Amino acid sequence: MSDLLERLRGRGWRMTAQRRVVAEVLDGDHVHLTADEVHARAVARLPEISRATVYNTLGEMVTLGEVLEVATDGRAKRYDPNAHRPHQHLVCGRCGAIRDVHPGGDPLADLPDAERFGFTISNVEVTYRGICPSCATTA
Amino acid sequence: MSDLLERLRGRGWRMTAQRRVVAEVLDGDHVHLTADEVHARAVARLPEISRATVYNTLGEMVTLGEVLEVATDGRAKRYDPNAHRPHQHLVCGRCGAIRDVHPGGDPLADLPDAERFGFTISNVEVTYRGICPSCATTA
DNA sequence: TGCTTGACTTGGACAATGTCCATTATAGGA
DNA sequence: TCCTATAATGGACATTGTCCAAGTCAAGCA
Numbered sequence: 001m002s003d004l005l006e007r008l009r010g011r012g013w014r015m016t017a018q019r020r021v022v023a024e025v026l027d028g029d030h031v032h033l034t035a036d037e038v039h040a041r042a043v044a045r046l047p048e049i050s051r052a053t054v055y056n057t058l059g060e061m062v063t064l065g066e067v068l069e070v071a072t073d074g075r076a077k078r079y080d081p082n083a084h085r086p087h088q089h090l091v092c093g094r095c096g097a098i099r100d101v102h103p104g105g106d107p108l109a110d111l112p113d114a115e116r117f118g119f120t121i122s123n124v125e126v127t128y129r130g131i132c133p134s135c136a137t138t139a
Numbered sequence: 140m141s142d143l144l145e146r147l148r149g150r151g152w153r154m155t156a157q158r159r160v161v162a163e164v165l166d167g168d169h170v171h172l173t174a175d176e177v178h179a180r181a182v183a184r185l186p187e188i189s190r191a192t193v194y195n196t197l198g199e200m201v202t203l204g205e206v207l208e209v210a211t212d213g214r215a216k217r218y219d220p221n222a223h224r225p226h227q228h229l230v231c232g233r234c235g236a237i238r239d240v241h242p243g244g245d246p247l248a249d250l251p252d253a254e255r256f257g258f259t260i261s262n263v264e265v266t267y268r269g270i271c272p273s274c275a276t277t278a
Numbered sequence: 279t280g281c282t283t284g285a286c287t288t289g290g291a292c293a294a295t296g297t298c299c300a301t302t303a304t305a306g307g308a
Numbered sequence: 309t310c311c312t313a314t315a316a317t318g319g320a321c322a323t324t325g326t327c328c329a330a331g332t333c334a335a336g337c338a
Contacts, residue, residue, distance in 0.1 A: 003187075006166060009209065014285065014286075014334065014335080015185040015334075016286065016333075017283095018286080018336070019286085031154065031246065034324090035325080036323090037322080044204035048287090048288085049287085049288095049299080050287065050288050050289065051288095051289085051312085051325090052269070052290090052326085052328095053286080053287055053288070053327075055324095056286085057286095059221050061148075066259060066284075069213065071210050071212070071213045072293095072298090073210070074208065074210045074216040075323085075324080075325080076324060076325090077213040077233065077324090077325090081160065083220045083222070084335065090250075090254075090255070090258055090260070092258065094263075098251075099256050099258075100304065101250060101254045101255075101256075102254055103249040103250045103251075104249050104251065105244070105246075105248075105249035105297075107242070107244075107249070107267075108267070110242040110243050110244035110246070111229075111242045111243075111267060112242075112243065113241060114140070114239055115227070115229075115240045116240075116273035117229065117238050117271070117272070118271070118275075119229055119231065119238075119267070119271050119272065120269045120270045120275060121229070121267050121268065121269035122232070122268060122269045123267075123268045123269070123315095124265060124268070125266045125268065126226055126246055126263060126264070126265050126266075126268070127263070127265075127266075128247070128250060128260050128262075128263050129259070129260065129261060129262045129263070129264065130247075130258040130259045130260035130261045131259045131260070131261070131293080132256070132257070132258050133256070134305070136257075136259060138338080153305065153306080153312095153313095153314065153315075154305075154306095155304075155305070155315065155316075157313060157315080158315085173295090174295080174296080175294090175295080187316090187336085188316085188317095189295090189317050190318085191296095191297085191316075191317065191318070191319090192315080192316050192317070192319095194295095194296065194297075195315080195316080196315095196316095207306085212292080213324095213325090214295080215294080215295060215296090216295090216296090218327065267321065279338100280337100280338090281336105281337085281338085282334080282335105282336090282337090282338105283315075283316100283320085283333105283334105283335100283336095284333105284334100284335105285332105285333090285335100286331105286332080286333075286334085287330100287331080287332070287333085288328105288329100288330085288331075288332090289328105289329105289330100290327100290328095290329105291326105291328090292322095292327075292328100293324100293325080293326070293327095294323100294324085294325080294326095295322100295323080295324080296320080296321105296322080296323080296324100296338105297320100297322070297323095298319100298320085298321075299317105299318105299319095299320090299321100300317100300318105300319105301313080301316100301318095302315105302316080303314105303315080303316070303317090304312105304313105304314085304315075304316090305312100305313095305314080305315085305320085306311100306312100306313100306314100307310105307311090307312095307313105308309100308310085308311085308312105
C-alpha cells in the first residue's frame with residue numbers, strides 16, 4: 001500500500017479513482033516525475049484520466065504539503081512524494097538523473113544576519129550538480 | 140561601461156548592436172531578469188531587436204560562462220550577470236524578489252561520500268526562501 | 279439501498295515560455 | 309571596398325501549464 005495514499009486518506013481527502021492512481025504512481029523513493037510523466041503512467045492504469053486532473057491533483061498534493069515541487073532544470077517541474085523527510089537533490093547535468101541526498105550541517109546557519117536583508121527565511125534548497133557514474137563512463 | 144560587455148569584448152566576441160544592448164541591459168548587481176524582461180528593455184534601446192536574438196544571445200553568454208541561468212520558480216529562467224563572484228540566492232516567496240547572498244561555509248563539505256552515489260560534483264546551488272521585509276509588513 | 283449535492287473530472291481553448299529554420303543583413307578581415 | 313562567415317529576423321512550432329463550462333460521481337443521509 002502506498003504511503004502517500006495512506007497519508008492522504010488520513011486527512012479525509014475525498015478519494016476518487018483518478019486521485020488514487022496519481023498517488024500510486026507518485027509513491028516511492030527517488031521519484032521525481034514531471035506532470036506529463038505522471039499522466040503517462042496514470043493513463044496506463046486508468047485510460048480516461050485527463051491531463052487537467054493530473055495537474056489539479058498534483059497541485060492539491062503540493063498545497064497539502066504531501067508532495068514537493070522541485071525545479072532542477074528550467075523545464076517541467078518535478079514532483080517528489082518524499083515530503084516528510086528533509087532532503088536535498090543531486091542532479092546529473094548530462095542525463096538529468098536525480099537522487100535524494102541528506103547532507104549534514106545546517107545551511108541556514110551559514111547565512112549571516114548581514115546577508116539576510118531583513119528576510120524571514122523559512123526554507124533552504126540545495127542542489128548538487130555533477131555527472132553520474134553511468135554518464136561518466138559513457139564519455 | 141558595462142563590466143559584462145568588457146569581458147565579452149575581451150574574449151573577441153563578435154560585437155553587434157543587438158549583443159551590445161543585451162549585455163548593457165543585463166549588467167549590474169542583483170540583476171535577475173527573465174528573457175522577456177531583457178527583451179523589453181532591449182527594445183527600448185533598439186526597437187528592431189527580435190525575441191529570437193535575445194534568446195540566442197543569452198544562451199551564448201551562458202555557454203561562455205559570463206552569465207548564469209537561475210531557475211528560482213517554475214516559471215521563466217532568469218539571467219544573472221554576476222557569474223564571476225560565487226554567490227547564492229535569497230528569494231521572496233510572495234513577490235519573487237531575488238537578492239544575491241554570500242553564505243559562509245562550504246555546502247559541498249556537508250555531503251558525505253556515502254551520499255554522493257558516485258557522482259562527480261561540480262557545483263552547488265543554494266536557494267534560501269522566505270518573505271522579504273516589504274512583503275512582511277504588507278500582511 | 280437509493281437520492282442529493284457539492285466536489286471532482288473532462289476536453290479543449292488559451293497562455294507563457296522557449297526552439298527552430300530559411301532568409302536577409304552585417305561585422306570584421308583581406 | 310568587398311567577401312564571407314557569422315548573426316539577426318520573424319514567424320511557425322513545441323512544450324508546459326492554466327482555465328472554464330459542462331458532465332459525472334463519492335459520500336453522507338433518509
